Amino acid sequence: MSQPTADAFRVENLHKSFGDLHVLQGVDMRFPRGKITVVLGASGCGKSVLLRHLVGLEKPDQGSVWFGDTRIDDMSERELIAPRRHIGYLFQQGALFDSLTVHDNIAFALVEHGVATGDQVSVMVAHVLHLVGLTDKIHVMPASLSGGQRKRVALARAIVMHPQVVLYDEPTTGLDPITSDVINELIMKLARELSMTSIVVTHDLASAFKVADRIIMLHNGRVELAGTPEQVRASTLPVVARFLNGKASPEELAEIEA
Numbered sequence: 001m002s003q004p005t006a007d008a009f010r011v012e013n014l015h016k017s018f019g020d021l022h023v024l025q026g027v028d029m030r031f032p033r034g035k036i037t038v039v040l041g042a043s044g045c046g047k048s049v050l051l052r053h054l055v056g057l058e059k060p061d062q063g064s065v066w067f068g069d070t071r072i073d074d075m076s077e078r079e080l081i082a083p084r085r086h087i088g089y090l091f092q093q094g095a096l097f098d099s100l101t102v103h104d105n106i107a108f109a110l111v112e113h114g115v116a117t118g119d120q121v122s123v124m125v126a127h128v129l130h131l132v133g134l135t136d137k138i139h140v141m142p143a144s145l146s147g148g149q150r151k152r153v154a155l156a157r158a159i160v161m162h163p164q165v166v167l168y169d170e171p172t173t174g175l176d177p178i179t180s181d182v183i184n185e186l187i188m189k190l191a192r193e194l195s196m197t198s199i200v201v202t203h204d205l206a207s208a209f210k211v212a213d214r215i216i217m218l219h220n221g222r223v224e225l226a227g228t229p230e231q232v233r234a235s236t237l238p239v240v241a242r243f244l245n246g247k248a249s250p251e252e253l254a255e256i257e258a
């Protein structure tokens with residue numbers, strides 16, 4: 001067998017438009033195996049659209065998406081079942097089933113994919129709930145959980161299949177700084193203990209700089225900068241500096257004065 005490529009994911013010259021809106025305008029990115037890569041960018045710049053391309057929920061207008069050595073952007077729904085088994089996805093909205101208990105929310109994917117049955121399911125669910133520190137919530141309904149606890153359950157669900165890669169869409173947005181830090185620590189712990197490749201999209205700077213091995217900044221549909229957290233912090237690019245300092249450009253301010 002040939003050696004696996006060094007990148008868990010790669011996108012090349014990705015273009016995507018919705019009507020007149022050209023969201024991704026030729027994006028090239030690599031996501032190295034075993035590393036935590038953070039994609040930073042302003043609200044609406046296309047981070048979630050990018051993630052959806054990585055699991056085939058969105059098809060590019062142009063360009064390609066690679067999962068290891070396998071090109072996946074031209075796959076059918078049926079062909080996508082195999083790669084998707086190796087990809088965990090923490091959706092931006094959490095998206096737990098309100099009518100299922102915490103246990104059943106997490107067990108759902110295992111049963112649906114036929115990965116485990118009976119006692120095996122319970123053991124795997126208990127294990128991931130332990131990892132996220134919510135063992136005592138196993139039988140409760142999602143409605144009785146706090147926002148941070150819901151994120152942790154969604155995270156447990158994303159990793160229960162032991163994926164090679166986990167995609168996190170805004171894992172800390174809307175959480176207080178302490179709860180955000182718990183999530184950040186969890187992302188790092190899972191990457192370390194389960195040797196997973198992690199892709200985190202966020203506009204939370206504290207979270208980005210805490211968890212990232214590499215940071216990629218997306219702006220105006222393109223990669224503005226990619227490097228280590230230190231390289232990003234030291235960048236003198238105006239767009240990067242404005243983002244890090246939370247300062248809008250005159251053009252961005254003009255939009256609210258119109």
Ligand SMILES: Nc1ncnc2c1ncn2[C@@H]1O[C@H](COP(=O)(O)OP(=O)(O)OP(=O)(O)O)[C@@H](O)[C@H]1O
Pocket residue numbers: 018021023041042043044045046047048049050092170203
């Ligand atoms: N299915 C769709 N149909 C039409 N427009 C879409 C669709 N999905 C996304 N968009 C648009 O594409 C742009 C990028 O959306 P996206 O959700 O990727 O932003 P984001 O970077 O994830 O923002 P946020 O940080 O607020 O989550 C937005 O202007 C959005 O309105």
Ligand SMILES: [Mg+2]
Pocket residue numbers: 047048049092169170
């Ligand atoms: Mg988003």
